[in-house]
Amino acid sequence: MALASGAAESAGTLPPDVLFRIPYIGLEVTSVETTTWGVMLLVLLVVWLGTRNLGRVPRTRTQALLEIAVDGLRAFFAPIIGEENARAFLPFLGSLFIFILVSNYSGLLPGAGHLRGLKAPTSNWGVTAGLATVVFVAVQYTGIRRKGLGYFKHMVEPLYLAPLLLPLGIIEELVRPFALSLRLVANIFGGETVVLALLMATPWFLPIIPLGLELIFGAIQAFIFTFLTAIYLATAVAEEH
Amino acid sequence: MSPMVIFSGAAVLAMALAAFGSAFSQGRTGAAAMAATWKKPEVAGKVRTTMMLALVFMEALTLFVFAIVFVLAGRVTAEIAPFTAVAVLAMAAAATASALAQSRTAVAAMEASWREPEDGGTRTSMMLGLVFMEALTLFVFAIVFVLAGSVTSSRLIFGSAAVAGMAVAAIGSATAQGRAASMAMEAGWKQPEVAGGVRTSMMLGLVFMEALTLFVFAIVFVLNGRATTPAANLFGAAAVAAMTIAAFGSATAQGRASAAAMEATWRQPEAAGAIRTSMMLALVFMEALTLFVFAIVFVLSGMIV
Numbered sequence: 001m002a003l004a005s006g007a008a009e010s011a012g013t014l015p016p017d018v019l020f021r022i023p024y025i026g027l028e029v030t031s032v033e034t035t036t037w038g039v040m041l042l043v044l045l046v047v048w049l050g051t052r053n054l055g056r057v058p059r060t061r062t063q064a065l066l067e068i069a070v071d072g073l074r075a076f077f078a079p080i081i082g083e084e085n086a087r088a089f090l091p092f093l094g095s096l097f098i099f100i101l102v103s104n105y106s107g108l109l110p111g112a113g114h115l116r117g118l119k120a121p122t123s124n125w126g127v128t129a130g131l132a133t134v135v136f137v138a139v140q141y142t143g144i145r146r147k148g149l150g151y152f153k154h155m156v157e158p159l160y161l162a163p164l165l166l167p168l169g170i171i172e173e174l175v176r177p178f179a180l181s182l183r184l185v186a187n188i189f190g191g192e193t194v195v196l197a198l199l200m201a202t203p204w205f206l207p208i209i210p211l212g213l214e215l216i217f218g219a220i221q222a223f224i225f226t227f228l229t230a231i232y233l234a235t236a237v238a239e240e241h
Numbered sequence: 242m243s244p245m246v247i248f249s250g251a252a253v254l255a256m257a258l259a260a261f262g263s264a265f266s267q268g269r270t271g272a273a274a275m276a277a278t279w280k281k282p283e284v285a286g287k288v289r290t291t292m293m294l295a296l297v298f299m300e301a302l303t304l305f306v307f308a309i310v311f312v313l314a315g316r317v318t319a320e321i322a323p324f325t326a327v328a329v330l331a332m333a334a335a336a337t338a339s340a341l342a343q344s345r346t347a348v349a350a351m352e353a354s355w356r357e358p359e360d361g362g363t364r365t366s367m368m369l370g371l372v373f374m375e376a377l378t379l380f381v382f383a384i385v386f387v388l389a390g391s392v393t394s395s396r397l398i399f400g401s402a403a404v405a406g407m408a409v410a411a412i413g414s415a416t417a418q419g420r421a422a423s424m425a426m427e428a429g430w431k432q433p434e435v436a437g438g439v440r441t442s443m444m445l446g447l448v449f450m451e452a453l454t455l456f457v458f459a460i461v462f463v464l465n466g467r468a469t470t471p472a473a474n475l476f477g478a479a480a481v482a483a484m485t486i487a488a489f490g491s492a493t494a495q496g497r498a499s500a501a502a503m504e505a506t507w508r509q510p511e512a513a514g515a516i517r518t519s520m521m522l523a524l525v526f527m528e529a530l531t532l533f534v535f536a537i538v539f540v541l542s543g544m545i546v
Contacts, residue, residue, distance in 0.1 A: 079437050080437075080441055168525060168526065168529050171529055171532060172525050172528075172529075175452075175528070175532065178459075179448075179452040179455055179456075182452075182455045182458065182459060183376075183448075183451065183452070183455060186376075186379070186380050186383055186455060186458055187376050187379060189383050190376070190379030190380055190382050190383035191379060193382065193383060193386045194304075194305055194308050194379065194382055197308035197309065197311055197312045197386075198304065198307070198308045198311075200311065200312075201307070201308060201311040206304065206307075209297060209300060209301050209304055210301055210304060210305075210308075212297070213297065213298070213301050213375070216368070216372065217372060217375075217376075220368070220369065220372045224444070224448070227444065228448065231441075231445065
């Protein structure tokens, strides 16, 4: 504690959660940002290692692993949103899934959340709200590009109910990113605090159960986020039913 | 009375309530697993794994209450003692409701696993359902954790109302989710060919019911930033209570509609697509009702000084 406050004082007027300030542009860097970049670099590194020497039959273990991941993701989304959609949206959905999964798991590293520079990005509403905003824009963009103005038809059908349905449709579109981001952050933040509290209470044995559950939670929350994104995208491009 | 007495009394009661809820739920789940094992001995191994998973989820709920008791024990002072007492009891109530809803789902999953032993998706569906119900108690935990750092004697009424309200909302959402998820398990074995579609519908339904508790979560955060005056403190309490009532009603209604959609799907598998579209439309209506309350609370809270 004394160490942390001493460091903050010597750096001038930094708020407690800010690690350092980027000179000239004055951008404040927090533990969430450093971990986000760490996660991105890790994912990029693994993908670069796996794809730099591609062969028809995997030559490296990393390539084999990545192929299993890509095939698995496609096989998972195909029955939910259809083979064609799964193929079209896989780069987006897969990137979301992998980033959120690794981010969630970064919160399980020892000391995450109270070591300076290490904090699960998805335990910050700013990060999940950013992801949900990307999803919102992607859904609207994809819908309008595929169907033009016909995309807005699903909000006003049947026509005699349009005055009631249009506001509801707009509210629902806006609530989606809100609920999507809140669900992820509340789950990861809640899980993190439970583990932290139990670690403080009894460092031995007891935290094993919530830690194990966090492994399941981290994967399932990444899955739910991408699953809902997939459904929203598929609904946006769906032909008339 | 010393503040520690108020907190400790509430804490032991809370631990007991949570333990009772978890034990009761585990008993139901275990019994259903035994029944599945004698009805179809060849699935014994699978059923045991499913049972163990479900039991871990229910066990953890009592651990969450244990964790919050520990967190608050270090922060009890004379001025916030009533808040800490309400908070631990609220956590226990939420944990109990989550456990009961989980056991309802797990019991239905056990039946599905002996009636339709070939279907490997039952356990996945059950796990998904249990995660949703577990998350509700986690949300209450997170709110208590956050408020414990900001509640003072001038915010006591708001803080206590907020944690109690979150618990009631979580109870409503959990109960509704249990209803919908258990019906999804039943639909899965009664009409195995639509099991995948039923799971998707189930998740979409659970997401809506979870969102209602998340709206209460969000309004507590908003009001916490604004509850700086005595008037805002009182208004905050009333506002959380209002949101809670709305969320509870919407969640109950959504649980009913979703369960009916699951039942309709196994009774008429050909109409699965149409049923899901109707269900989603109905759920949006019920969600909007709570959002109207959210909007009015949000606007009015900015006017209270």
